[in-house]
Amino acid sequence: MSSDNRWLRTARLELAYFSGGTWLVSRTTAGAGAVLRFERVRPRRKGAFQPLKHAEITPVFLDKMIRALKRWGYDIVALDEACERAVRLAEDRRFACLTFDGAWKDLITHAYPVLARHGVPFTVYVASAFPDGLGEAWWLALEAVIARESRISLVIDHREQRFSVARPAEKYELFAYLWAWLRKLPPAERSIAIRDLCSRHSVDLVALSREAAMDWADIAQLAADPNVTIGSATVHYPVLAHLKDAEAQREIAMGKAVLETALRRPVRHMA
Structure with a gap:
């Protein structure tokens, strides 16, 4: 397998995801190791409306997790080594590989x-449009928008909708509905929709x-x-499954x- 495609080997790993209150690594069922996926790392926020909290951990949690992995005898390794270990015979010590999506x-x-x-x-993992200042964190x-407004209007399927x-x-409930709708739109249409929503409700x-x-x-x-x-x-962090093959390859x-x-x-x- 070429080095450019080596990232595909990670499919062979036992995948695990850590969140602020969830620990999904089982010491009795673990394989060669685990790739741990994170997104945001920041102090706990206040507020009753935090629909993206599931994608966050705190720095304190990150510190405790690393200490626990070391205490349990895991080797914390780089992704190259994780790919190599995934296709070798099992070793006495399991590994953990830490990854962060989005470059926030x-x-x-x-x-x-x-x-x-x-x-x-x-x-x-970096989506290159964002450091270029061109990415849209829709x-x-x-x-x-939903956090600060009690009445929201936008166009959905060519019809004005009010909530x-x-x-x-x-x-x-509205966040889940609009998130699912926006996520399935082609990138150009999603950009138009989120820009319209932000313009209506004064979000930059x-x-x-x-x-x-x-x-x-x-x-x-x-x-x-x-x-x-x-x-x-x-580039833009799209859902590749929703793109045509040529667009995804590009x-x-x-x-x-x-x-x-x-x-x-x-x-x-690549992730």
């Missing part, structure tokens, strides 16, 4: 100090997206650390090419 700003501000203090390797914009969401339960989509994402200086800082692997998360190829140009090194992994 809180990785550099909240997670990186914890990871550097422990001296553990990790992988961050899910964050949707959360921001009253005064209570948290109503806000969660561009500023919100830029504030949430790392810039190229942040990524260069991480790339200079030998414990950090930079992988690609395409997202994959361009995301890799942009990263390799910026970092001046091969990018061997």
